[in-house]
Amino acid sequence: MPLLVVEGLRKVYPGGVEALRGVSFEVEAGEVVALVGPNGAGKTTTFRIIATILRPTSGCVLLEGVDVVREPGEARKRLVYVPEEVGGYKQLTGREMIELLVKLHLAARGAERREIEEAVEEAVKLTGLSEKVLGKKLREYSKGMKRRVQVAAALAVAPRLAILDEPTAGLDVIAANHLRRLIRRVAAERGSAVLFSSHNMLEVEYLADRVYLIHRGEIIASGHPRDIVEEAGARNLEEAFLKLIAGREGGGV
């Protein structure tokens, strides 16, 4: 059984917007999966449902066989979520923020003190930020720095599933590159599956073992990036993406 099974997910926001119309997909353990699609397609909505923040109108999500709607507490022990609009408690230093996130997570899983301390050190290393920077309050951080703190803390706890909503948005070229390698490495070494979204198709091609293309709340294509490109008769993922969307909209974009 796959690590994550999303089945027939529908979401109508209070107010009537139908953001998802039957989304189904799977993520295997240790797999890196991308959810790509235009603005407003439903990526963030899907992530927030899996992360137990929103409830689906219908459909179901199983994480390691745990129904995230019925047993959100169990599901939360297995996942981490870094939202698209990244922030942080501005009164805390970067290091304190990491400690807080890592400790809250691992304590709930019943980890021992030493294990927690190691994870904190690991997270500190993963940020790629200097001790000096980590000693500063988050109110002095740039958006990219805050994202590095949260992604590092998320990956350091070795979750079964890490949900990263546009993890490289706002990061400089070097930091984005560092983060991509980090994601690959953590997935390979720790066996954490990563479900992420991105508007950078080069990044998706580099990172993803599997891509789901979502459009207006529906999955319209899926597969390994190479296969999607081939099937669409395109030269690269970006072109394939454009063709597939255009096909759906019956003409030009």
Add this chain to the structure above:
Amino acid sequence: MTGVRLLLSKELRLLLREGTVILAIILPFVMYSAMGGMFAKLSSEVSRAYRLKGYSIAVVPGAPSEEQAARMIVALLRAQHANVRLAKGSPKALLERYTLVILVPRGFTRNLTRGLNATLIVYLRASLSKLAAATAAPSGVVGVLARGIGGGSRLRVEAYIYINGRVMSVEKLSRIVSAGMGLVDASIFVIFPVSSFAALLIGSEKEERMLDVLLSLPLPRRDIALSKMLSAIIVGAMAAASSIAGFYVMLAGATGGRSASLFYSMYTAEQMVEYFVAILASALFASALSLLLSLFTESVRGAQSITLIATLPALAAVFTVFTGIPVNPALYAVPYMCVVYASFSPLTGQTPAIASITAQLVETGIVVYVFVKLLSSEAAVTASATLRRLLRGRRRAAEEALPG
């Protein structure tokens, strides 16, 4: 100028389209007009008491030698349209039928004719809900008589109040009332900051984009609620300690160093414990309700404005203190009234204090339950949008209902 006009219109739209700003505009009117009504009632009661309006008065000669003086007092009071008659018997028994008993003690006439101070003893049946009137009535007696007696300035009154089944001197009653008022006012120093800090704790989660992260962490929602309530109360208590200490120093300065401890010596240890439990129960309620209301807003500012609603009943509690403390089971359930009943327990007794504290704790439990339920549902992140939509829907419906 166009720039100013455009910017002005933008700023005004930003402010006036914010529900919490509208609330901040309307609330003061509601509050102060409610206060106005209460003060008007209070001052009319006090002035009626001062003119002895609505009292049935018995004048009792304490000895045969004082009969004539008693008759004179009856005549003087009658001339002022008081409902008064000469009576015999013990003041306590007479208070069953009269609201005010004036005892003319032996020696009163002699003192008056010799140009010495002469003292009347006044017994007053008072109700808890008209405390201000009760403390005003004895001086009313002096005032009315002084106008009729030549040597009015030598007239003294020693007043005892029969209230809630007990007799006490008017001085003691005044001391209890001012101590009670002080304690009730002190609770304001706790309730307001606690509520504001609680609002900050939800508002900043939203402003700092951390609510989604917090809600995805493996933490029981109950723990989230509890830690927010406790931290709001701890920091609120610090703010309260600072205000109360400052207030104390200010009072000590005003009373020439006479310490307020004189007042508080009237409370038994048990009553003090009840008071602190009442404050704690109120603080828990204020924090829980503020957390709950804050979920319906999007920012710290919005949260702090909407939580005014949570603290509003505290003002009601403070106002009741001015007019008197009605011992009415319906009021036990009003939030923060437990502080009033605990502060005035030397007058109102223990039952109202315990009952209202219990009610407050039950209410707190209900609010915490609802808050935890909201945190456990997606309402934690959708409540503000839902409220906004409801308000907008209401406005749209109202607009559609307009003719044309």
